[in-house]
Amino acid sequence: MVASKEKLLEVRHLKKHFEMKKGLFASSKSVLKAVDDISFSINKGETFGLVGESGCGKTTVGRTILKLYEPTSGQILYKDTPIEGLLHKEMLPYRKKMQMIFQDPYASLDPRMTVGEIIADPLIVHSMYSGKERMDRVKELIELVGLQRDHLNRYPHEFSGGQRQRIGIARALAVEPEFLICDEPISALDVSIQAQVVNMLEELQEKFGLTYLFVSHDLSMVRHMSHKVGVMYLGSLVEYSEVDELYTNMQHPYTQALLSALPIADPDRAEQSERIHLQGDVPSPINPPSGCAFRTRCKFAMQVCSEEKPLLRDIGNSHMVACHLSNQ
Amino acid sequence: MHLLQVQNLRTTFRIDAGQVQAVRGISFYVKKGESLGIVGESGSGKSVSMLSIMKLLPQNAELQADHVQFNGQDLNQIDQKEMRKMLGSEIGMIFQDPMSSLNPLLTIGDQIVEPIRIHQKISKEAARKKAIDILRIVEIPSPEKRLKQYPHEFSGGMRQRVMIAIAISCNPKLLIADEPTTALDVTIQAQILDLMHDLKNKMQTSIVMITHDLGVIANMCNRVLVMYGGTIVEEGTIREIFYQPKHPYTWGLIKSIPTVSTGKREKLIPIPGSPPDLIAPPKGCPFTARCEYAMKICEKIPPQQITLSETHRAACWLMHPKASGVAKEVTV
Structure with missing residues (x-):
């Protein structure tokens, strides 16, 4: 793997605090500091592993970078452009470059859409390709993740966990992203299937020069996948190298x-x-x-x-x- | 004589699509005071085989066994009512998900005291005292106070400790733990495993540990059963399974996990494909479709268990003398 030392994403003093609703007569609001002043950067083509126990804020970091949560303060720089203050509309071109793979392959695919529709959906949202070209792109994607074309007309429930995770990856890759946030992508899978998905993520990274933020609690998998690793505890990075x-x-x-x-x-x-x-x-x-x-x-x-x-x-x-x- | 001895256990579930043959003729034993690990992927029959022994199966299940003996008693002969007397007193069970296996409407105290009172017929006050002692054994701080609290006031690790407390409250001879630490964080998992280890040594309880994590097996167990497609494909002591595995599925399992000590970016070797459909299980060895050493015979005839040592057995045609050592050189 060739990893140039060009920064793709940088996070500076990122904070995400959630206000907790208390009773009607409570005098003060309590604040949950899910992410409290975190800074790190990810080089292009590399994988940054974020480890920690449940509740340490690692998932919140990923979601805040994608602005699925509005950051409380701090800066998110994508190729040196700050994106934390962008409006929804201004964010769209960045959304195309940053995609996400979710933990639970059972909950992250719409059961009423066929696999073809699921993979085509981001292409429709971002008005990419049309008609036959779009169909061709979808076929190309399903083969890219090791499934077959005739799977496109089936529904998610007909697939196993590992296959569903492949569908989720195909959907994330549809819009040709540069940066993928993998939020515990393998923790819901069986051991023998985990290795299949991890190897595929690595092959895709080499093929397309993808950059990953790999969020996980599995220290051995993080070591295997990552170039840099950050360890989180209670909203802060405690070690990073x-x-x-x-x-x-x-x-x-x-x-x-x-x-x-x-x-x-x-x-x-x-x-x-x-x-x-x-x-x-x-x-x-x-x-x-x-x-x-x-x-x-x-x-x-x-x-x-x-x-x-x-x-x-x-x-x-x-x-x-x-x-x-x-x-x- | 062993504490638990099972001969040729078969469990099938009737569903609309046909018969799911979840467990297809397995035989094994559990010795007194040992801990036996069962590994395998989801759907390989590890949980169902233990639930079958306890007769905790849903209505649509059918159960057959040549012989099931627990502590000198023939479990084939007793009915569900008698079985219920043994569950909780002689066989304890710890489930995977501590969040959903405790009753949210009852205090922790009520839930620990209940089995003690049912099985040991002692007064409320004595049972409460015993519950406090047990909470101390599972290392829950200030047990008197905790007894009056509800499950939602406990963290995941603490709830699993409560589950263990309930399971050991009547000094069972056998403790069945079904993925007891899968839902927990690693640091909490380490605490729970240490606790179970201590309890096993202190109380001389036999443990059956169902898990998919080979790390947990290596740290906790004396012997291992490797299950695949409703059958036991290999059985041995942990050293036999980790250092001299004989079945290609066991090889695959061991090779597909990264270890913290190996350098990064060494390619993992996954097992290709996915597990077999147990409604129409393959005629021969269930692993054939995913096995890189598969021969013609593997598709046609299921392999017999071959005894390699007093404790080590494996079911694979590769060990047949005529297989000409196709893969005998494979080391893990």
Whole structure:
């Protein structure tokens, strides 16, 4: 794979806060900080892996970049053009370049449309091709994702999970996007099918020079897919680096715990490995701990961790870590 | 004698389109105090085979077995009513989804106390004390307070702990866990697996762990059954299955997952195609259509289980002496 170091997408200090509705007589509104000041960039033709547990805000990041959610503050630069303030109409040409693959292949396809109609739909929305040409494009797409032309007249329920995910990918590719947000694209699939879909995503990336934001909780798949990886905890990035650097030299206690919690599919190594035990659950993002959000579960927590929120710092090799420990 | 011994179990479901042969003649055993893993993809019959043993099948299911023995009792002979007495007291069950398997209208306390009172016939107060003890065993902080709370006040991991508490409340001899950690985050999954591991050692309970995650198997189990298309294609200790797998489906399973230690961008080797249709299952080996080593005989005659060691069995024609070692060299 040839990856030029041209930035395709950059996110600066992105915040997405949701206001929670309280009772009629409540005096103050509470705010859920789903994404709280996140910055990263993705190079053209590369994959950025975003990992974290449920509720850490990784999906919200993806959706906010596509402006499916209006960002609270911060900048989203697509090829150096800020798109966060664009109106719906102005956004359309960018929508064509940025597409999304969803987690649940059962819920993300309209059961009343045929596969042909589903794949043609984005072409109609963006007025691309017409008549026979459009049909040809749809046929080309279905073959591109490894299905057959005669599948086009069938309905989604006639397909297995892996095949449905292929249909979702064909739909996303229809408008010739440059950037794909893959939101847990394989977590609903069986293991043997996961590898099929992942290999296909990689082949498509090579063929069309696609750029991916790969959102996942699966650390081993993220390592396999990504060039750069960001680890999220409670709305913030805690660590961010090139993939090999991150997996061989993890600095943040949360990243270490996350990796050690992953069951290793190898009995001998599973026996030897020392698990880092994280106590308790992820705190509520409505009322996160002061200072470092991770301190309540961190065994290295110090006085300063409750007083000051650690900022992302470069510790060399453009390896960014937000932890007071690595400041010393 | 083994705790659970099953001979030639078959389960079919009648549906409009025909008969779904979900489990097609499987035999296995569970030893006292061991944990047995069952892997396979969705629809391979792993859950249905365990539900069949517990007679927890819907009306349209038909069940046949030459022999099912649990703790010296012939389960073929007893009816559903007697079975219900054993469920909860001698066989405990943990389901996949802790969000939907607890009753949202009852407090956690009510739900733990209920099986204790039904099976052990002790007073309300004694049962409540026992419930508090059990919540302590599953490491739920301040159990007295938690007892009065409802499921929605618990997180996913905590709910799964409650499920485990209910399942072990009557000291069952066998604990069946159906994808107990699939709905949980990795850090919570690690907590729950550790807890189950400790409980197994402490209480000498046998565990049957149904999962599709080979990592969970490698960390939790002593032995593994690999299921495909309603049959057991390979069976062995975890070391036999991970280090000397003999069935091409097992090879495929192991090769299709990336490991954190392998460098990036090493191509994954997927298993092509999709699982067989169990309404009209293939005549021969169910894996034939997806197997790169398939021979003519594989389509025609189902392979017999071949015994490789005291614990290791596999059903594949490749191990037949006449298969001329087509794929004997394959290493994983």
